[in-house]
Amino acid sequence: MNCELSYFILISICIPIYNFNVLSLVETLTLQGKEINQPFEIICIDDHSSDFFRKINAPIETMDNIQFISLEKNIGRSKIRNMFIDISKFDKLLFIDCDYSVSSKMFLKNYLAISNFDVIYGGRKHHPIKPKKSNEKLRWKYGLKVEDQSFDYRLNNPYLSFRSNNFLIKKSVFKIIKFDESFISYGHEDTLLALELQKRNIKIHQIDNSVYHDGIEENAEFLLKTRTAIKNLSKIESKKYNINSIKLINTYLRIKKLNLDKLLLLISKNGMTIIEKQLLSSWPSLKLFNLYKLLFYIREQNNV
Template identity: 25%
Template sequence: MTTRDEPLRDNAAWAAGVAELSILIPFKGDDPTPLLAALGREACDVELVVLDDGTGDETLAARVAEAVAALPFPARFVRLARNVGRAKGRNRLVAHARAGHFLFLDSDMLPDGRHFLRDWLDVVARQNPPVAFGGFSMHQTPLTPAHALHRAMASHSDCLTADCRARNPAKHVFTSNLLVRRDVFESEAFDEGFAGWGWEDVEWGMRVARRWPILHVDNTATHLGLDTASTMAAKYEQSAANFARVIAAHPAVVATYPSYRVAKVLKYAPLRGLWRPALKLYALLEGAPIKTRAFAMRLYRAALYVEAV
């Protein structure tokens, strides 16, 4: 079955009907088949929709179609001819979902537990949460010098236990491993005004937290797709406009963020055109101590956000 702009490929089980949980996975260039294979090892009451957001790679698409066909539960492969972006792509995924709860997973994730899906189904059955975040880890990520900076920064700020995340529930909401109840998403979809990389999931969490509680649980998945330092810097450079959009929508919340407070201080520092590039150069220097590189990269990100505060 196809629509004009969304060629679809369903596996044999798709016609079986509604499952308890819809797993929703977008990808753009990354290969989601290791994740599909890992999920496929759990034969439980779920369905899966994977969306190619305009990759344009026929070889990769063939591998994904083959992986979808092999899954033991209902699965659909959606291909977009052009990239629509992170927020709109996830909204498009929801349009294909049939269950009462959605589990958003990034395509470069890999479940840490053997009963990852069953554990999420247990959360749904016992607590029926409006929103829940399972957390992510670096447990299965290879140690490589090129990705050492990303590993250090993510381990410090993102790879947190449920108890730590629950102290500021809305701040730690990412689509890497996110459970959402259907009625919540029907009221609060992702803001399609975001472009490029960053902040669309955090902003969504801020909106949702005004109306519903956010549960944090320890049901982690590994983030395999660590970035090089240069890719991190490029993503931060893309994200400045998105950060400004979040400030406009949630000024009181963002004012509590360290990146905002540091950006406010740096706004009045002279000669920004000299020291901001120097921060980036140092952060990219693989031979420098990792802690000082991470500090430089955080300062560089805050310096980029100066224009938004």
């Protein structure tokens, strides 16, 4: 590497894209990148989005200091993130999901200030204002009440709280672990990455540097993604990781110990149908959502 560059902290900002408008995110990161007065790059890889979103994001292709790659077919959430290893020029990879926005003017500087750690997670938040559309309330409510974790909680649970939406990792570390490319569909690919980091005793450093989740799906789509994610969770279990700390699995194991799993299996099909109607309403219950996930997980465990 050029000796002049060795004085800088060199960062590659990696944005995997799928069916979302990233113009504002890219513009914000570009402005912050220019303010740090040192080399950086932004890489956007589009995982075969619809023509509608490809047209919206087309201006990015002509922006300075940005590499935009559009894939001819969809390759999935894990494989697309692994692609950044070979494409990026620098050793610090900052991953940001396409459906998030940066609110802090110090976002990049906050990461650069502590970039010597192997892995850094910045956190996420949801906007506190209720969505105008009633069919988005389940996703919003779950994000606000469950996914948004306090900084103290993340400090005490660094692996359990890790998500792939907003993190910095050394390329040398990422080459060793990577995302499991058998995970093509939505859900828990980041859970598996965190388990692998824990297994290898690679620490996740927590920083209070959250981004806001803007991609609130409609209730029906969120339920579909939830079922897909639970199927992936079953795949993680088959890889012999210790995942008892995951709340859904811990609940299932306690129920199984009490011999209640077969009873819940019997009522699961009709029960899920009834619960789903409530979850698709304008006043979804998170308690019923947790029960819905448990019933689906029990069905997965019994190959139903």
